Amino acid sequence: MLKKSALLTISLAAMLTASLAAAADTTPEDAKAYRTSVMTTLRGHIGAASMYVRELVDDNGFLEAHAEGLANGARELKHIFPAGSDVDDSEALPVIWEEPEEFQKAINNAEKATAAFREVVSGGDKAAIARAFRDVGAACRGCHDRFRVDTD
Amino acid sequence: MTGFASILTDLRSLASLAAAGVLFAAPPVHADENLIERGKYLIHAGGCVTCHTTEGDEAVPFAGGRALESPFGTFYTPNITPDRRTGIGNWSDDDFVRAFWDGVNPSGEDYFPAFPFTSYTGVTRADLLAMKAYLFSLDPVERANREHDLPFMMSSRRAAGAWKSRYFNAGRFQPDSSQSEEWNRGAYLVRHLGHCGECHTPRTRLGAIRDTHELRGNSDGPGDEKMPNITADPDAGIGRWSLKDIEYFLDIGMLPDGDFTGGSMSSVIDDNTSRLTTEDRLAMATYLKSVK
Numbered sequence: 001m002l003k004k005s006a007l008l009t010i011s012l013a014a015m016l017t018a019s020l021a022a023a024a025d026t027t028p029e030d031a032k033a034y035r036t037s038v039m040t041t042l043r044g045h046i047g048a049a050s051m052y053v054r055e056l057v058d059d060n061g062f063l064e065a066h067a068e069g070l071a072n073g074a075r076e077l078k079h080i081f082p083a084g085s086d087v088d089d090s091e092a093l094p095v096i097w098e099e100p101e102e103f104q105k106a107i108n109n110a111e112k113a114t115a116a117f118r119e120v121v122s123g124g125d126k127a128a129i130a131r132a133f134r135d136v137g138a139a140c141r142g143c144h145d146r147f148r149v150d151t152d
Numbered sequence: 153m154t155g156f157a158s159i160l161t162d163l164r165s166l167a168s169l170a171a172a173g174v175l176f177a178a179p180p181v182h183a184d185e186n187l188i189e190r191g192k193y194l195i196h197a198g199g200c201v202t203c204h205t206t207e208g209d210e211a212v213p214f215a216g217g218r219a220l221e222s223p224f225g226t227f228y229t230p231n232i233t234p235d236r237r238t239g240i241g242n243w244s245d246d247d248f249v250r251a252f253w254d255g256v257n258p259s260g261e262d263y264f265p266a267f268p269f270t271s272y273t274g275v276t277r278a279d280l281l282a283m284k285a286y287l288f289s290l291d292p293v294e295r296a297n298r299e300h301d302l303p304f305m306m307s308s309r310r311a312a313g314a315w316k317s318r319y320f321n322a323g324r325f326q327p328d329s330s331q332s333e334e335w336n337r338g339a340y341l342v343r344h345l346g347h348c349g350e351c352h353t354p355r356t357r358l359g360a361i362r363d364t365h366e367l368r369g370n371s372d373g374p375g376d377e378k379m380p381n382i383t384a385d386p387d388a389g390i391g392r393w394s395l396k397d398i399e400y401f402l403d404i405g406m407l408p409d410g411d412f413t414g415g416s417m418s419s420v421i422d423d424n425t426s427r428l429t430t431e432d433r434l435a436m437a438t439y440l441k442s443v444k
Contacts, residue, residue, distance in 0.1 A: 042410075043409060043410035043411050046410035046412075047408070047409055048410075050400070054396070054400060133404075137405055137412055138405075141405050141413060141418040141421070143414075144412055144418070145414045145418050148414055150377045150378060150415040
């Protein structure tokens, strides 16, 4: 019996290499636009959470919601890079589909880091929250380093 | 692609060179611990470890071997551990200082500006000797340097000398008395030790930094990266960022809109700016906010 991690690897690799034709009504442009929306959402949660981490605002009770949104968005990453969706002004680099296992490692890191962030946020320890947020940032950068057009 | 900026690194795509053959020799005599600690801080502020460490899990810090690809050929960074045969273990204090201030090796040969002496020339002797003390506190690593892979016209050190005679002006950082201490500290870090302009200032076709366009971005950056404008221009640059925004970016790599940097700047964050004190990052931000 395959181990869970092996199954995940296989399923992600299959998803990354699957043709968009498998999604009957989804054009490459649709897939790219959806990905952009998810990424924009993630960016919003990160930006909001960072304001708390930097002690520029007080937690008004919604930091957990941002952490939850961040973790959920990160879990979705593995589903929003179908092959063929690097269209228009997509910032996704071809290496995503050329080296799916490497890409999977990078998004797994993001998923783990955001899940850990969600956990510590619920605990309320500010120092731990700041450390976990830093790890989220490192995971984001780790993915952007190799798999995204440099946009700074 | 133009510009020696691209020499500074293709930080991701370079082939891993060998930690193979790396041997550890006898430990060196250590200098004063406080000096070493200060040197370690300055070495990180200077971004030395990134370029002088090859890629790969087996890479030994400061043992060199990283390939720096450029339009002028591929440069391989040297071993700067204190190994006497393959590193800088035989260098005197003056040898070390001259390398940074004048861009020459102990034999008097000119360095190519892949080594950013054009910026480092402003660093103080005291800081350089602290950096040397730190490097000499490390375990010496026997790892032979690799010859640069350069086209015929570039293969001679004379080419480097000709370039220097035309484009290089040696000189220490001169504080501006009309500015704050914080601004001057930031200018020192940005212009010299941190050598930000090596990537972020555009260059001429022959690789000379365009001083009149300081930090206005470089469309031909390392590894084909577009290096952004980081002046105080509110539209083209980072003028809308607060000091704290810039400081935080230098700390963890997050832009004010929640995005995270990637590419070579990510390594700069990891190896360089995140290792600095908040005060030094704010000083850098103060200076950057003044660059028009």
